[in-house]
Amino acid sequence: MTFQYTHNLVSDLPTPRKQVLLLTCMDLRLLDNTVAFMNEYNLANRYDQLAFAGASLGVMHCSSPPYEEGSKGRRSSWKDVFFHHLDVAINDLQRNIKDIFIMEHRDCGAYEQFHPTHNFAYGDDQAEQALEEMHHREQAFAFADEIAEFGQRQLREAEKALKKGKDHHDPWEAERRVRAWRGLRSHCFLMDLRGEVKHLCR
Numbered sequence: 001m002t003f004q005y006t007h008n009l010v011s012d013l014p015t016p017r018k019q020v021l022l023l024t025c026m027d028l029r030l031l032d033n034t035v036a037f038m039n040e041y042n043l044a045n046r047y048d049q050l051a052f053a054g055a056s057l058g059v060m061h062c063s064s065p066p067y068e069e070g071s072k073g074r075r076s077s078w079k080d081v082f083f084h085h086l087d088v089a090i091n092d093l094q095r096n097i098k099d100i101f102i103m104e105h106r107d108c109g110a111y112e113q114f115h116p117t118h119n120f121a122y123g124d125d126q127a128e129q130a131l132e133e134m135h136h137r138e139q140a141f142a143f144a145d146e147i148a149e150f151g152q153r154q155l156r157e158a159e160k161a162l163k164k165g166k167d168h169h170d171p172w173e174a175e176r177r178v179r180a181w182r183g184l185r186s187h188c189f190l191m192d193l194r195g196e197v198k199h200l201c202r
């Protein structure tokens, strides 16, 4: 299948050379645009994708009740779920992830639901658009910071394990994990409903 209706190469973002973890909203309107965007970066079948309502906002602030009816178990934080997946992807599935894409989108129902002051009619009003974008920037950058902290923590743990383990059961694996957690970067984007993407830079 070819996608020809978006041209979203962001000039200041070099094409990732390794694998990517993509965080998106669950929004059904932008599935094909998201695939098209990734394909344009030559990333077809080179990324794992996690979808949470509200992308960074949802991951940072939402949690789910226990699935079992009548269960008094604790709620599951989406942040725990996200970071557990990242951990599994790199440590267990041995993904070579160096870039994490945080893909926000305009007219996000989850933002309207979960953000205290986010309520805009989708349109061309410049002031509203600027505010909408600002909310996405705040959430996406805050989450990018959390990813960086998590990556640093994992790196320190991997280095500790490597140092401790002269007789580690698998020294190659200990070394691989140190390399794997080094140099993790996040990139933030905002997609509109036509699938056009803006690279959000600080």
Ligand SMILES: [Zn+2]
Pocket: 025, 026, 027, 053, 054, 055, 105, 107, 108, 109, 110, 111
């Ligand atoms: Zn959304």
